[in-house]
Amino acid sequence: MTDQNRLRDSDRKVRVHLSAFDRTKFLILFAAVYLVLVWAALSDNPLLSFSDGLIQISKSRWWLFLLFGIEIVRQLHFALSEILAPYHGFWQRYFSSADKLIHKISDWNRYRLSRVIKGALLVVLLAVVLGAIYKETPVKALFLAPKALWSALPTLGQLAFAVVFILIQFFAMFWFLSRGGIDTYFPDDIRTRFSDVWGQDHVLARIRENLMFLESPETIEEHGGYVPGGILLWGPPGTGKTLMAESMAGETGKPFVFVDPGAFNNMFFGVGVLKVKSLFRKLRKLALRYGGVVVFFDEADSLGNRGIAVGGTSAGRMTISQSAAYGTNCHGGEYLSENTKSLLFRESFVANSAMGAGGGGMGTLQALLTELSGLKKPRGFFNRVVRRTLGMRPKNPPKYRILVVMATNMPEALDEALLRPGRIDRMYRVGYPSKAGRIRTYEGYLAKVSHSLTSEEIDKLATITPYATGATIKDTINEALIMAIRNGRTSITWTDVIKAKQLKDLGPAEDVEYIERERHAVAVHEACHGVMAYLVRAHMSIDLATIEKGSDYLGMVASIPPDDQFTRWRTEYEADILVSLASLAGERMFFAGDNSSGVSGDLESATTIASFMEGHWGMGSTISSHASNRRNEVGAPGGNKGKDESAANPRIALADRIENNLTTLLSRAEEILKENRSKVLSLAHALEIYKTISGEDVTAVMTGSHGPLVDGSPYQKAENIALIENYHQAALAAHQEHQKPRVEIPRFHADNA
Amino acid sequence: MFRKLVAIFLLGTSILGLTACSQSKIYAGDKKAGVYFTVPNGWQNVSQKQLHDLQATSKSATTQTRLQAVMYESAYSPNHITANDVLSLNAPSSVIAYARVRGLTGDEMNAVSYNWLRDLVFPVTTWINAPVTSSAFELLDDLEVVQSGGRGVETIFKATGSDGISQTIDQTAIVSTDRSAIYVLLIRARTDYYEKNSALISKLAHSFTVKGIQ
Numbered sequence: 001m002t003d004q005n006r007l008r009d010s011d012r013k014v015r016v017h018l019s020a021f022d023r024t025k026f027l028i029l030f031a032a033v034y035l036v037l038v039w040a041a042l043s044d045n046p047l048l049s050f051s052d053g054l055i056q057i058s059k060s061r062w063w064l065f066l067l068f069g070i071e072i073v074r075q076l077h078f079a080l081s082e083i084l085a086p087y088h089g090f091w092q093r094y095f096s097s098a099d100k101l102i103h104k105i106s107d108w109n110r111y112r113l114s115r116v117i118k119g120a121l122l123v124v125l126l127a128v129v130l131g132a133i134y135k136e137t138p139v140k141a142l143f144l145a146p147k148a149l150w151s152a153l154p155t156l157g158q159l160a161f162a163v164v165f166i167l168i169q170f171f172a173m174f175w176f177l178s179r180g181g182i183d184t185y186f187p188d189d190i191r192t193r194f195s196d197v198w199g200q201d202h203v204l205a206r207i208r209e210n211l212m213f214l215e216s217p218e219t220i221e222e223h224g225g226y227v228p229g230g231i232l233l234w235g236p237p238g239t240g241k242t243l244m245a246e247s248m249a250g251e252t253g254k255p256f257v258f259v260d261p262g263a264f265n266n267m268f269f270g271v272g273v274l275k276v277k278s279l280f281r282k283l284r285k286l287a288l289r290y291g292g293v294v295v296f297f298d299e300a301d302s303l304g305n306r307g308i309a310v311g312g313t314s315a316g317r318m319t320i321s322q323s324a325a326y327g328t329n330c331h332g333g334e335y336l337s338e339n340t341k342s343l344l345f346r347e348s349f350v351a352n353s354a355m356g357a358g359g360g361g362m363g364t365l366q367a368l369l370t371e372l373s374g375l376k377k378p379r380g381f382f383n384r385v386v387r388r389t390l391g392m393r394p395k396n397p398p399k400y401r402i403l404v405v406m407a408t409n410m411p412e413a414l415d416e417a418l419l420r421p422g423r424i425d426r427m428y429r430v431g432y433p434s435k436a437g438r439i440r441t442y443e444g445y446l447a448k449v450s451h452s453l454t455s456e457e458i459d460k461l462a463t464i465t466p467y468a469t470g471a472t473i474k475d476t477i478n479e480a481l482i483m484a485i486r487n488g489r490t491s492i493t494w495t496d497v498i499k500a501k502q503l504k505d506l507g508p509a510e511d512v513e514y515i516e517r518e519r520h521a522v523a524v525h526e527a528c529h530g531v532m533a534y535l536v537r538a539h540m541s542i543d544l545a546t547i548e549k550g551s552d553y554l555g556m557v558a559s560i561p562p563d564d565q566f567t568r569w570r571t572e573y574e575a576d577i578l579v580s581l582a583s584l585a586g587e588r589m590f591f592a593g594d595n596s597s598g599v600s601g602d603l604e605s606a607t608t609i610a611s612f613m614e615g616h617w618g619m620g621s622t623i624s625s626h627a628s629n630r631r632n633e634v635g636a637p638g639g640n641k642g643k644d645e646s647a648a649n650p651r652i653a654l655a656d657r658i659e660n661n662l663t664t665l666l667s668r669a670e671e672i673l674k675e676n677r678s679k680v681l682s683l684a685h686a687l688e689i690y691k692t693i694s695g696e697d698v699t700a701v702m703t704g705s706h707g708p709l710v711d712g713s714p715y716q717k718a719e720n721i722a723l724i725e726n727y728h729q730a731a732l733a734a735h736q737e738h739q740k741p742r743v744e745i746p747r748f749h750a751d752n753a
Numbered sequence: 754m755f756r757k758l759v760a761i762f763l764l765g766t767s768i769l770g771l772t773a774c775s776q777s778k779i780y781a782g783d784k785k786a787g788v789y790f791t792v793p794n795g796w797q798n799v800s801q802k803q804l805h806d807l808q809a810t811s812k813s814a815t816t817q818t819r820l821q822a823v824m825y826e827s828a829y830s831p832n833h834i835t836a837n838d839v840l841s842l843n844a845p846s847s848v849i850a851y852a853r854v855r856g857l858t859g860d861e862m863n864a865v866s867y868n869w870l871r872d873l874v875f876p877v878t879t880w881i882n883a884p885v886t887s888s889a890f891e892l893l894d895d896l897e898v899v900q901s902g903g904r905g906v907e908t909i910f911k912a913t914g915s916d917g918i919s920q921t922i923d924q925t926a927i928v929s930t931d932r933s934a935i936y937v938l939l940i941r942a943r944t945d946y947y948e949k950n951s952a953l954i955s956k957l958a959h960s961f962t963v964k965g966i967q
Binding site for chain 2: 044045046047048049051052055056058135
């Protein structure tokens with residue numbers, strides 16, 4: 001009956017059936033001894049027949065048959081107990097008192113006692129067999145056996161040497177292969193301290209806490225807790241994770257073991273596992289000797305995973321301009337917000353690549369998982385083998401205080417099992433530094449060079465570089481110094497820093513001169529983005545606008561968030577789409593319905609955002625999530641998957657809804673640009689004249705104020721607007737006729753200043 | 754379950770039966786001396802000690818020297834016999850099988866030959882080469898014997914002793930491979946007994962196995 005529980009021993013009426021092996025094991029043993037004795041007799045006398053040998057041994061070793069008989073009686077007793085409940089009950093009552101007596105001895109002592117009895121039995125049987133072989137009394141034969149072993153030692157030694165020699169070759173090879181990739185630093189080897197890490201104070205505070213527990217574990221263990229044994233530092237590249245680990249090494253009074261990212265990569269199966277085991281053997285040794293140890297796995301994503309991707313958040317600053325989402329068109333989506341760029345990048349990544357399990361592979365990760373929180377088996381040869389052989393209980397393993405720190409910028413590439421509490425107890429995001437952190441970092445790096453930046457300028461610099469990391473700040477300051485040296489100075493100025501920032505953000509300009517009509521087309525394209533961004537996007541500020549051709553863009557309008565914001569709204573995404581679609585709307589409007597292929601990247605961005613709005617974020621006309629629909633294979637609302645087209649269905653397919661939304665937004669963009677036609681042409685004019693202008697200059701053009709580079713007042717005069725319009729018409733004619741514009745670009749008085 | 758009980762019962766019965774059986778023959782011989790032979794069940798044994806004690810009473814120096822070199826000797830007969838019956842060479846009432854292993858002296862080692870082996874107890878070669886064959890002696894067979902422990906001859910002949918009774922003697926004499934020891938099985942039977950039990954005596958003679966001194 002499958003629904004019945006297995007009976008408890010106390011509920012059984014009869015004895016549990018013995019397996020065939022248990023029923024016969026002693027009989028088999030006695031039979032084996034008997035046959036060995038017969039074999040010995042047959043070898044002693046060449047005339048002895050097998051049957052006579054059996055008889056001879058049965059007479060001379062009668063006690064063996066006595067044991068045989070006892071065992072048979074015992075098995076008969078068991079067999080009857082298995083079928084006759086009264087019989088079993090009788091003996092149960094009889095033996096219960098004996099059982100109680102036996103169970104007064106502890107399990108461990110009973111185990112040892114049984115081992116002694118079994119060992120003694122084995123020695124007795126061995127003595128009997130040896131006695132038959134040596135034709136001596138069993139006791140004497142037992143003492144003759146070591147003599148025979150002694151005489152065989154030279155041969156055994158030769159064999160052992162051959163075996164050891166072969167094994168040594170393997171061991172030596174694997175030993176050499178399992179070296180390297182692991183560096184150990186002892187206290188005071190490293191001078192970096194927490195004070196050298198800027199802008200990550202909240203993470204440092206937590207790490208300090210971990211180190212404090214490592215230094216004095218009793219503060220938490222006395223209260224029933226345990227020392228957190230693992231930290232994961234994750235975040236975008238260059239945010240100071242490794243520096244943080246280095247400062248930990250400098251701050252702690254414990255040894256610090258640094259594991260290279262490629263330490264577990266290997267050519268042969270099993271070497272990675274050996275390396276892991278060797279690493280943890282070393283860690284345990286150091287932990288015992290110094291009372292604790294810190295181990296740091298840099299670029300922990302190299303450890304790989306076993307194919308299970310966790311839902312990590314990729315918030316890194318992507319090199320969008322190189323992503324498949326944008327191709328080599330226009331401005332590389334720099335006008336989009338950081339989150340939107342991240343989203344687009346991720347979509348493009350998922351669409352164009354297959355996630356694989358990388359890492360050391362071949363059991364390395366599993367070995368690491370086991371070592372991090374596997375069975376805490378007793379350690380040491382003496383403890384495990386000698387004590388056990390002597391019948392002593394092995395000592396419990398000591399508490400190894402090992403703090404594991406991992407750093408990665410790809411947390412989604414880590415194995416899920418690696419991140420569970422007990423292995424990695426704490427996960428800290430080492431994100432972009434706060435503004436205060438950026439100011440501190442700028443100040444830190446600027447203090448190392450000669451500069452003329454005021455504290456207000458440093459504050460401004462920190463404001464316009466919201467995603468700057470320690471690494472990028474260091475690089476920008478260094479680039480600014482190079483520019484200063486190139487200009488014959490040794491002190492950095494504000495201009496040097498801004499130019500260095502532009503160089504790092506946009507890459508070096510290619511110094512390509514557009515032909516006039518193309519220059520105008522690019523300027524109008526970027527001006528449409530710029531005007532639209534200025535008018536509709538409150539959540540982003542324009543950082544700069546340029547029509548200088550870069551390696552993979554013709555022009556660019558780059559934006560930055562004015563403040564830290566963690567939620568995004570429908571109106572903001574609509575504004576993003578309007579900025580994207582402004583190029584198409586503008587080109588069609590200003591070039592008599594014509595448009596370039598340069599809008600492809602913009603359309604891709606707009607479509608992707610619109611798709612997410614409609615299908616995922618509840619910002620469209622339907623509520624259900626496309627992600628969920630797709631996962632559950634239920635189809636999108638209005639999808640008509642295999643349904644009757646004639647059925648009354650008020651909803652339309654997802655793609656149609658996205659297209660409708662984009663069409664609506666395109667119309668809005670056209671209206672806005674039509675209303676601001678003069679502003680677009682003015683901004684395009686400024687771009688054609690100055691090539692690259694800052695966000696303040698864009699504002700100057702739009703409001704008629706003075707920007708750092710551009711004086712916006714001429715763009716407020718109707719006659720100047722007429723001149724610009726005239727120039728545009730000439731450029732349009734030139735565009736249609738593929739000729740040079742008949743009118744020169746107008747230059748205003750203020751421009752010559 | 755019933756079948757298991759029956760199986761256990763049958764196993765126990767067969768084991769008890771095995772212990773109740775007796776061997777099909779007597780396995781005689783000595784492992785150290787490296788000599789083995791079998792005699793039928795029920796034959797009486799004259800032990801090495803009995804034989805030794807009798808020979809020890811001899812005044813002959815040669816006998817004493819050889820006695821010192823004896824490694825194994827034993828005798829069997831279907832009838833009750835004494836050591837004197839074994840060593841007297843008078844015709845037995847039925848048959849006597851006497852085995853002996855003895856070390857050889859240096860001179861004997863040098864003198865060893867097949868004829869020397871044939872003449873070990875009786876002057877067989879002299880009788881064979883006599884100008885007129887005595888009616889008291891008749892050679893029945895003469896075979897070379899090669900075994901792993903040595904080689905020699907088996908000589909079967911009839912002879913009439915001083916008591917006037919004809920006996921048939923099957924003598925196997927083997928010298929060890931290194932010529933250090935001699936293995937002898939001397940089967941003496943009254944001729945009429947031999948003729949009636951020649952197969953049994955032949956089986957006994959052919960069971961004589963020499964492996965050499967261990």
